Amino acid sequence: MTHSWQNWATLSECKPQSLYFPKSITELKQILVEASINKENIKVVGHGNSYNTNFHTKRSLLSLKEFNTILETDINNQTVTFESGLSIPDLVNHCNDKNIALSNLGTNMFDNVAGACATGHHGSGINFGILSSFIESFDLLLGSGKVLTVHNGDWLYDALGVHLGAFGIITKMTIKTEPRFKLKQTVFPISLQAFNDSMKTILAANDHVKLIWAPHTQDYQCWIANRTNEPNDSPFIHWKNKTINGLLINNILHGLLLYTTKIKPSLVRPINKWLSNYFLKGKTQCIGWSDQIFYLPHLLKQDAVEYAIPIKHTTSFLQDLHSLIESHSFNVQFPIEVRFVKKDNFWLSPAYQSDMCYIGTKSHLLPFMPKTYLAYFKAVSHLVETYKGRFHWGKQNYSSPKYLESVYPKWKDFWILQNILDPNGLFMNDWLTSFAHTPSKTDIESFKKVFFDHELQPTS
Numbered sequence: 001m002t003h004s005w006q007n008w009a010t011l012s013e014c015k016p017q018s019l020y021f022p023k024s025i026t027e028l029k030q031i032l033v034e035a036s037i038n039k040e041n042i043k044v045v046g047h048g049n050s051y052n053t054n055f056h057t058k059r060s061l062l063s064l065k066e067f068n069t070i071l072e073t074d075i076n077n078q079t080v081t082f083e084s085g086l087s088i089p090d091l092v093n094h095c096n097d098k099n100i101a102l103s104n105l106g107t108n109m110f111d112n113v114a115g116a117c118a119t120g121h122h123g124s125g126i127n128f129g130i131l132s133s134f135i136e137s138f139d140l141l142l143g144s145g146k147v148l149t150v151h152n153g154d155w156l157y158d159a160l161g162v163h164l165g166a167f168g169i170i171t172k173m174t175i176k177t178e179p180r181f182k183l184k185q186t187v188f189p190i191s192l193q194a195f196n197d198s199m200k201t202i203l204a205a206n207d208h209v210k211l212i213w214a215p216h217t218q219d220y221q222c223w224i225a226n227r228t229n230e231p232n233d234s235p236f237i238h239w240k241n242k243t244i245n246g247l248l249i250n251n252i253l254h255g256l257l258l259y260t261t262k263i264k265p266s267l268v269r270p271i272n273k274w275l276s277n278y279f280l281k282g283k284t285q286c287i288g289w290s291d292q293i294f295y296l297p298h299l300l301k302q303d304a305v306e307y308a309i310p311i312k313h314t315t316s317f318l319q320d321l322h323s324l325i326e327s328h329s330f331n332v333q334f335p336i337e338v339r340f341v342k343k344d345n346f347w348l349s350p351a352y353q354s355d356m357c358y359i360g361t362k363s364h365l366l367p368f369m370p371k372t373y374l375a376y377f378k379a380v381s382h383l384v385e386t387y388k389g390r391f392h393w394g395k396q397n398y399s400s401p402k403y404l405e406s407v408y409p410k411w412k413d414f415w416i417l418q419n420i421l422d423p424n425g426l427f428m429n430d431w432l433t434s435f436a437h438t439p440s441k442t443d444i445e446s447f448k449k450v451f452f453d454h455e456l457q458p459t460s
């Protein structure tokens, strides 16, 4: 019997031969041992929110949604330890109950923590790294049945912080939090020139910063959010922001208007202008708990690309993107979002050793509407490569293995390590093999000598 797991965007469907929902580590190990003996491919799906096919397999697919117990909350050290099927909303709710909070969040609140970390999930704020940088330690169950416990500071922490699901199964994680906090969100219109002139100051002076652009216009909005002790706005304000502005206008009305582009694709331009006038022109403020401010409603399905580019190129890249869009007469939907992420040392993090701006562009997927954005996504990818950018591992990707090797200094080491920890390729799939590096035996042996002892335990 074949099972089925569609990704959130409904862009792809994984049809594994077996689908498991283990509830305990014993059950999980049993499934893994069986797959290992039969040398059968096995993958874990988080929430299936990745736009690409990173969790796909034809053999065994594991969902850990019933393996999601919170094991310990250490209020003194402000850490939470949990089984790896825990979802971000469940973690956020638990933290709220304990009066602690995750320091930074993306806009989507329905990933699993483990699934999000696997692809380098991030929020925005130049003093905040990707989600993986808040993980204090994690357990990785290998195909051999061995468990590696990895702590922040170990070399394996850097190697596996963004692991693409290619090494084994993350079974347990400990995440660092901070005391629960409120954010004061302020949005105001800004020109690209003004943002360019004050970018350093804006990024340094505010906890969280985003730049929102209505493509086909010169309209930008600066979104900033800072920790505050001021009282929360009324529930009505939050309801209005999420339901009227977020769901009704930005999702439902926006989606309906986009149907007119079936007749004339360039109608996306007046639609963007109208949305820009509605959303980007005024100065508004809102105070709420951090999770209320970070979260944005995502009702309409969409396809997306997102690229990390060295921060110094933010405005020149946006100017080039504008020229690219207009010179090719691409019709690009509202909005293009720019976020800022602190550098880290994770071998395959798009923010590896460089503060980055992340630029995301999307196309809504509406029933009965043709998918006409592929040429645009590919053209953006080419432009990004001229800036030495790196794509988000959970979104669409068009870069060649050669290019990836050129922008990730630890690219070869990552794949050597993958071969050492998963010698039978149990956790590999078509998506990974489409760009993976195949190391030589000599490279593998030399790496082992340096980084592992004679029992194949990683050296510290």
Ligand SMILES: Cc1cc2nc3c(=O)[nH]c(=O)nc-3n(C[C@H](O)[C@H](O)[C@H](O)COP(=O)(O)OP(=O)(O)OC[C@H]3O[C@@H](n4cnc5c(N)ncnc54)[C@H](O)[C@@H]3O)c2cc1C
Pocket: 008, 009, 043, 044, 045, 046, 047, 048, 049, 050, 051, 054, 055, 064, 084, 085, 105, 106, 107, 108, 110, 111, 112, 113, 114, 115, 116, 117, 118, 119, 120, 121, 122, 123, 164, 165, 166, 168, 169, 170, 171, 298, 392, 393, 394, 395
């Ligand atoms: C509407 C929407 C909004 C988004 N917003 C953001 C955003 O604000 N910021 C951002 O950075 N990204 C964003 N993303 C991308 C998303 O966060 C990533 O694709 C993320 O990886 C999805 O998490 P998931 O739990 O669904 O993982 P999945 O997509 O199910 O899996 C991702 C990878 O993790 C592996 N994996 C999952 N669990 C385990 C485990 N326990 N052990 C080993 N491997 C595992 C899978 O095999 C796969 O390789 C968004 C996506 C959507 C659909």
